[in-house]
Amino acid sequence: MTTHPESGGTPAAVPSFFEASSPPGQTGIKAWLLTHDHKRLALMYLWAVFFWLVLALLLGLALRVELMFIGETIMPAEIYNTVFTLHGVIMIFLFVIPAIPAIFGNFFLPIQIGADDVFFPRLNLFSWYLYMIGGAFAIVSLFTGDGFADTGWTFYVPFSVTTETNVSLTVTAAFILGMSSLLTGLNFVTTVHRMRVKNMGWMQVPLFTWSLYATAWVQILATPVVSITLVLVVLERFLNIGLFDPDRGGDPLLYQHLFWMYSHPAVYIMILPGMGVISEIIPVFSRKAIFGYKGIVVSSLAIAIAGSLVWAHHMYTSGMSDVSVFVFSLLTFIVAIPSAIKVFSWVSTMYKGSILMTPPLLLALIFIYLFSVGGLTGLVLGAAGTDIHVHDTQFVVAHFHFTMFGGTGFAFFAALHFWWPKMFGVMYHFGRAYLGASLAAIGFIFHYVPMFILGMQGMPRRYYDYLPQFETGNFLAGFGGFLLVFGIMLMFVNLWMSLIDRWRQPAEADPWGGTTLEWAVPSPPPVHNFLQEPRVLDYPYDFSEVLARAAAKDKKD
Numbered sequence: 001m002t003t004h005p006e007s008g009g010t011p012a013a014v015p016s017f018f019e020a021s022s023p024p025g026q027t028g029i030k031a032w033l034l035t036h037d038h039k040r041l042a043l044m045y046l047w048a049v050f051f052w053l054v055l056a057l058l059l060g061l062a063l064r065v066e067l068m069f070i071g072e073t074i075m076p077a078e079i080y081n082t083v084f085t086l087h088g089v090i091m092i093f094l095f096v097i098p099a100i101p102a103i104f105g106n107f108f109l110p111i112q113i114g115a116d117d118v119f120f121p122r123l124n125l126f127s128w129y130l131y132m133i134g135g136a137f138a139i140v141s142l143f144t145g146d147g148f149a150d151t152g153w154t155f156y157v158p159f160s161v162t163t164e165t166n167v168s169l170t171v172t173a174a175f176i177l178g179m180s181s182l183l184t185g186l187n188f189v190t191t192v193h194r195m196r197v198k199n200m201g202w203m204q205v206p207l208f209t210w211s212l213y214a215t216a217w218v219q220i221l222a223t224p225v226v227s228i229t230l231v232l233v234v235l236e237r238f239l240n241i242g243l244f245d246p247d248r249g250g251d252p253l254l255y256q257h258l259f260w261m262y263s264h265p266a267v268y269i270m271i272l273p274g275m276g277v278i279s280e281i282i283p284v285f286s287r288k289a290i291f292g293y294k295g296i297v298v299s300s301l302a303i304a305i306a307g308s309l310v311w312a313h314h315m316y317t318s319g320m321s322d323v324s325v326f327v328f329s330l331l332t333f334i335v336a337i338p339s340a341i342k343v344f345s346w347v348s349t350m351y352k353g354s355i356l357m358t359p360p361l362l363l364a365l366i367f368i369y370l371f372s373v374g375g376l377t378g379l380v381l382g383a384a385g386t387d388i389h390v391h392d393t394q395f396v397v398a399h400f401h402f403t404m405f406g407g408t409g410f411a412f413f414a415a416l417h418f419w420w421p422k423m424f425g426v427m428y429h430f431g432r433a434y435l436g437a438s439l440a441a442i443g444f445i446f447h448y449v450p451m452f453i454l455g456m457q458g459m460p461r462r463y464y465d466y467l468p469q470f471e472t473g474n475f476l477a478g479f480g481g482f483l484l485v486f487g488i489m490l491m492f493v494n495l496w497m498s499l500i501d502r503w504r505q506p507a508e509a510d511p512w513g514g515t516t517l518e519w520a521v522p523s524p525p526p527v528h529n530f531l532q533e534p535r536v537l538d539y540p541y542d543f544s545e546v547l548a549r550a551a552a553k554d555k556k557d
Helices: 038-067 077-096 099-112 121-143 167-195 207-239 252-286 293-309 322-350 359-382 384-390 394-424 430-457 468-497 544-556
Strands: none
Touching (some): 038 394, 038 468, 077 167, 099 167, 121 167, 167 207, 252 359, 384 430
16 A cells, blocks of 8 residues: 555545535535536446446346246246347446446546546536436336337337337437437547646546547547437337338438447447556556557557447348448458557556556456457457358357446446545455455356357347257356346445445555556545646656655565
8 A cells, every 4th residue: 555645645634525515505415416526426427327237237137037948937028128128228328338437537537637627517517417317218218108119229220110119218318318428528528638737748648538538539429420310210200201111212221320330439439448447457556657558549549430430340231232341341350459459558567567466456357358258259240251150149249248248347347446445535345346356257257158159059139039959058148147246236235335434444545556646636535636736747657656665665664
């Protein structure tokens, strides 16, 4: 444990943002519901995201229980369709896309660049309300009309414009959530450009902020496309104008192109912030400057750009021309290069580093493994020949979850354990954190590896029932699902227990020995973040002072 020289003393030395509201004078619940403070808004996102994540996990677990045995187990086919749609909508639009930027981005991006808040604090509050309204619409759609949408989170036409379930309200919820995401991205880009402390150059910006900056540009440029597409679905349902109906001159493939023009870049909206989290954790617990800082910065921007050009690799079987298939396949392989650069940099950083094993580092290592498997299996889907064999099978489900949940999900857990002491000023129990992370990782592998095999054997995804030869794989996947959810819940309970007075253990301002500016402020930070002008290092991951302080402490002891 070390203390950052600019930390300003112990947590008790200055009122934290918990104790002083912004705007001043607000008290009680109003101090939270009307707050302009980026840190309070981050915590409001945190509790909302916790709720949605737990709900989506339970829905996903219900799906796997249903599939553990042939025939009806706990729900009929119609309910199964709505449950997997609701699971997908919540996971994608209410957890995976917003979780890391909205919580950790809101909390730490301004601090990492030496600012006292985001550039548009009121817009930040408005984004939170849009997020909550979008979530409320998704819930309301369960209990109105003819029930929740049964289309899957992709809302593919023509089914989404002909089904009598409550697609319109669900699509509206996704539209509102997209607006929230876009405004958050706009706020981040403006904040980085306008509020960076004056002596911080671009090559002194921490990698987590760089990842959010690249993500924000994708949000700004891609989100309007899906917003327009969702509006078209609603218009088609109410006015029946034939945009996607071939009998009336429309084209159902038009929807797929428009949808994936956003939704594939959205994959990088989901994973880039997670990569930023890992880029912060690895050097801190290796006590070593990150290998290839500029390479990681460039690869973040390259992923943002190249990832926006590969949307049609979801459509190899739709009847595209061979030339189109070749071009999108080639681009898909190209986008793998910057991702590989990041993995190479993380592993190289650890090489000959002074490794300090902690729960955040364990979760970061799990992320690297699971994301690498997800990325490599993505190449199987990026190659047209192999993609056609496993298209729309359980293989795709496994790949998608390895990338998104093994990637973004475990990066989220790593970020929670890394920045929890800074956000709340308390330390959690390491033993329970290790146990929860290990159980979650083992459960994850038990859950999704059987799906790779099922997919290669030919079991389609989204099916309610299956042939007898698929039962063993589905049973094992269900067993792994229980282990995965139990491990995640154990991690959450452990973090929650750290806030209870009986187990409360105050955290130092810089418990890990970090070098970026969030470790230079007290834990938890005051309202305006910095007690004095922050000192910006020439290189944001220079650990020479950290190592010198550790050596001096050892000598003294």
